[in-house]
Amino acid sequence: MAAPEFKIPEYREFPTVPALVPGAMAHSKPYIANEKVQEGIGLPAKLADDWQVTHDKAIGKFGELLGKYRSLKVFMDSCVHCGSCTDKCHYFIGTGDPKNMPVARQDLMRSVYRRYFTLPGKLFPKLVGARDLTKDVLDEWFSYFWQCSECRRCSVFCPYGIDTAEVTMAARHILDSVGYGQKYSNEILAKVNKIGNNLGLPGPALEDTLLGLEEDVKEETGVDVRYPLDVKGAEVLLVTPSADFFAEPHIESLIGYGKVFHAAGISWTLSSYASEAGNFGLFNGDYNMMRKVAMRIREQALELGVKRIVVGECGHAWRVAYAFWNTLIGLGNNGNDPYSVELQKQLDPRYKEPSHICEFTWDLIQQGRLKFDKEANDSRIITFHDSCNVARGSRMGDYPGGQFEIPRNIIKAVANKFVDMPSATIRETTFCCGGGGGVLTDDLIELRVKGAFPRMEALQHVVENNGVNFMATICAICKAQFSKVLPYYGFNMRLVGGVHQLVSTAIRLGDEQ
Amino acid sequence: MTLFFAILFYLAFVIFTVGLGYKIYDFARTPAPLSIPTTPAPTTTAGVTFRMAREVILFESLFKGNLWIWLFGWMFHMGLFLVLVRHLRYFVDPVWGWLAFIQPFGKYAGFMMAAGLAGLWARRFLVERIRYISTPSDHLMLAMLLGIGLTGLSMSFLSHTDIISVKAFFLGLMAFDIQPLPAHPALFIHLSLVALLMIIFPFSKLLHAPGVFFSPTRNQADNPREVRHLAPWAAQIEKS
Numbered sequence A: 001m002a003a004p005e006f007k008i009p010e011y012r013e014f015p016t017v018p019a020l021v022p023g024a025m026a027h028s029k030p031y032i033a034n035e036k037v038q039e040g041i042g043l044p045a046k047l048a049d050d051w052q053v054t055h056d057k058a059i060g061k062f063g064e065l066l067g068k069y070r071s072l073k074v075f076m077d078s079c080v081h082c083g084s085c086t087d088k089c090h091y092f093i094g095t096g097d098p099k100n101m102p103v104a105r106q107d108l109m110r111s112v113y114r115r116y117f118t119l120p121g122k123l124f125p126k127l128v129g130a131r132d133l134t135k136d137v138l139d140e141w142f143s144y145f146w147q148c149s150e151c152r153r154c155s156v157f158c159p160y161g162i163d164t165a166e167v168t169m170a171a172r173h174i175l176d177s178v179g180y181g182q183k184y185s186n187e188i189l190a191k192v193n194k195i196g197n198n199l200g201l202p203g204p205a206l207e208d209t210l211l212g213l214e215e216d217v218k219e220e221t222g223v224d225v226r227y228p229l230d231v232k233g234a235e236v237l238l239v240t241p242s243a244d245f246f247a248e249p250h251i252e253s254l255i256g257y258g259k260v261f262h263a264a265g266i267s268w269t270l271s272s273y274a275s276e277a278g279n280f281g282l283f284n285g286d287y288n289m290m291r292k293v294a295m296r297i298r299e300q301a302l303e304l305g306v307k308r309i310v311v312g313e314c315g316h317a318w319r320v321a322y323a324f325w326n327t328l329i330g331l332g333n334n335g336n337d338p339y340s341v342e343l344q345k346q347l348d349p350r351y352k353e354p355s356h357i358c359e360f361t362w363d364l365i366q367q368g369r370l371k372f373d374k375e376a377n378d379s380r381i382i383t384f385h386d387s388c389n390v391a392r393g394s395r396m397g398d399y400p401g402g403q404f405e406i407p408r409n410i411i412k413a414v415a416n417k418f419v420d421m422p423s424a425t426i427r428e429t430t431f432c433c434g435g436g437g438g439v440l441t442d443d444l445i446e447l448r449v450k451g452a453f454p455r456m457e458a459l460q461h462v463v464e465n466n467g468v469n470f471m472a473t474i475c476a477i478c479k480a481q482f483s484k485v486l487p488y489y490g491f492n493m494r495l496v497g498g499v500h501q502l503v504s505t506a507i508r509l510g511d512e513q
Numbered sequence B: 001m002t003l004f005f006a007i008l009f010y011l012a013f014v015i016f017t018v019g020l021g022y023k024i025y026d027f028a029r030t031p032a033p034l035s036i037p038t039t040p041a042p043t044t045t046a047g048v049t050f051r052m053a054r055e056v057i058l059f060e061s062l063f064k065g066n067l068w069i070w071l072f073g074w075m076f077h078m079g080l081f082l083v084l085v086r087h088l089r090y091f092v093d094p095v096w097g098w099l100a101f102i103q104p105f106g107k108y109a110g111f112m113m114a115a116g117l118a119g120l121w122a123r124r125f126l127v128e129r130i131r132y133i134s135t136p137s138d139h140l141m142l143a144m145l146l147g148i149g150l151t152g153l154s155m156s157f158l159s160h161t162d163i164i165s166v167k168a169f170f171l172g173l174m175a176f177d178i179q180p181l182p183a184h185p186a187l188f189i190h191l192s193l194v195a196l197l198m199i200i201f202p203f204s205k206l207l208h209a210p211g212v213f214f215s216p217t218r219n220q221a222d223n224p225r226e227v228r229h230l231a232p233w234a235a236q237i238e239k240s
């Protein structure tokens, strides 16, 4: 780790609301997507030379989105500046920059809304805080709408449920549409569209990796656990974030999924064409893009003839899968329009479609089809980090809040030592890892480190009081982000891992004598 | 003066009803293309109704977020609600039994309303974060409501006006038969500010009142795997 060029927030005995530090993060900007990347995903190559052109295009897009998204329209109109959300954002807590208060972030856009779309803003802009859209304003958008991880924590506390994530998505969509894209996210979208996954791993590389995994697992356990690719007629198609194929600690969870399928005797496959559960279309608020990325999964499900679709450990991917796949690609239950019926009559209606891997594993555990040696995890004192998109954007199981219970139930079924972090920092009020929503890039490292601060404080609490040495999570971005920022706070980067990594350690594969 | 107020109230009434009606229509016709309830969320419509009732009556999310704002905000709105109900007596004749019954309580609700407003306004000066996000219109809105409340209270407790005539004036307005309005400075201020409130309602943050019912993060049931949500413009994409 190179010495950081910024100050890392200091651990506090009693967390309080920070004092405002105006402009503290005004310098934070991600790299701009270059022309090739932009054009590759069908966006304007760059900002027009004539500002007026950009201005008109942006306002035009804004108007279009207001007509398409009730969320945006209602949220623009409804905020009363009550202040309930002001101290809820991890980026505000970590930086003190007032523009990282959710309402202030929204106001970057609301000020423009008022100027162009409301009467008082046209007549008395100063009075209602309205302003013209200038290049400076657009630059400010590019800075601060890339300082939001779309975690939805603010929306929990807003009396009208105003979700800054929706506002951020709209702003990014407008930025994209005038040729002001963010390099990291748009490069990823280009890769997934061309190759099938965010890392740009071609089919043969995947095959090699999976064969290697089979050898490793054989060596370690003596059992032939399979990691099948592109198998027609398999029962389950597993769609998982591509980081699971390569990155540490992600791959440990992939090993775990394979062991679960093996122990339960359920046939499954991965797909090289649809080798990505993640969907960065969400982060850019681009419906068409999100649909296009998801479409690969529909096509593969039909092509491979699978009966069930299971999604691996990834936060935003699970939100897209759980909440949006039915809408986007007709992948769900009870469809009655021709489009969704085509896929849904192939899928097994006894199961939730799609299912989360945790739902899948927990069902098997409840049916007594999996056995564990819990002691194998005894060297670990475990806590669980709720990932924001799972916690506030989705569900697992049959009842509200299942997304909190099921992963914890699995951990408790496979390990003996579990302890939760302080209650204000978990479940529905969980803090983001600091790297979600398309900011997981080195050009935003200062933001990422500072944004992780509230989670690091909560972790510090259980490390000191309970000796926690393993923070389990079910999100590829969380895993990557924590591996990177834990050392800044004096923790070992290996402190973070997956829930199925714990499963993998303790599961009995059944065919050892 | 009578004529001035008569015209003012007709005007205010038209702007208020047409403006607000249009805004509600506008909210209603704008599709919500994706399922985005803030979870954990109820999975049934009955559950959503219950969640919405808790938001509107108890300000549940605000309670989770900040106790001071909740306290002052809830005092203000409950006071406002009681005051408004009490005011119905100017517009119905004869006065319904239950409305007559609550009159004495409503009288003191005005104090609750004013105290809540004062508390909310104080926060706009005292709390750095809220000072930062406040615009001039936020202050004026509170000043206006406090002005309405204080002039009203002054009429209730200090210098009474002839409320029989006030009632006759408003019943007259409703029957297009204009009756004299009593000359009373506090009443003039009270009524002018009320008309102003009605006029700005459809163009301002006061839209939070209808807005809360249309907020997709609060009014959607959490059932995306069971029910396909498809906006008309999104269905169009499927056809192409």
Ligand code: HEM
Pocket (backbone or CB within 6 Å): A080, A081, A082, A159, B055, B056, B057, B059, B062, B069, B072, B073, B074, B076, B077, B120, B121, B138, B141, B142, B145, B206, B208, B209, B210, B212
């Ligand atoms: C469905 C009915 C309504 C609900 C659920 C509702 C809810 C709320 C909530 C939760 C707040 C934030 C907390 C606070 O600052 O008090 C608020 C603020 C406010 N409400 Fe309402 N409200 C409703 C109707 C109204 C009406 C009819 C008016 C106007 C006459 C009004 C005027 C205001 C004002 C001025 C504020 C901002 C207070 C400030 O500046 O701090 N509300 N409302």
Ligand code: HEM
Pocket (backbone or CB within 6 Å): B080, B083, B086, B087, B090, B106, B107, B108, B109, B110, B111, B113, B145, B148, B149, B150, B151, B152, B153, B154, B155, B156, B157, B160, B161, B163, B166, B170, B190, B194
């Ligand atoms: C056309 C509409 C209105 C008329 C004709 C009206 C008239 C009056 C009158 C005559 C009084 C004195 C009552 C008495 O002497 O006992 C009063 C009191 C009061 N008014 Fe209004 N008012 C109107 C609207 C409003 C509105 C919209 C609000 C709140 C935002 C409000 C808030 C109050 C308060 C707080 C009091 C004192 C407490 C009470 O007597 O209920 N008024 N109003």
Ligand code: SF4
Pocket (backbone or CB within 6 Å): A088, A089, A090, A091, A100, A101, A102, A105, A147, A148, A149, A150, A151, A152, A153, A154, A155, A163, A164, A165, A168, A432
């Ligand atoms: S969505 Fe999350 S990151 Fe964005 S403003 Fe709200 S709390 Fe902050």
Ligand code: SF4
Pocket (backbone or CB within 6 Å): A078, A079, A080, A081, A082, A083, A084, A085, A086, A102, A103, A157, A158, A159, A160, A161, A162
């Ligand atoms: S909590 Fe909601 S209404 Fe209050 S300031 Fe924040 S966004 Fe606006």
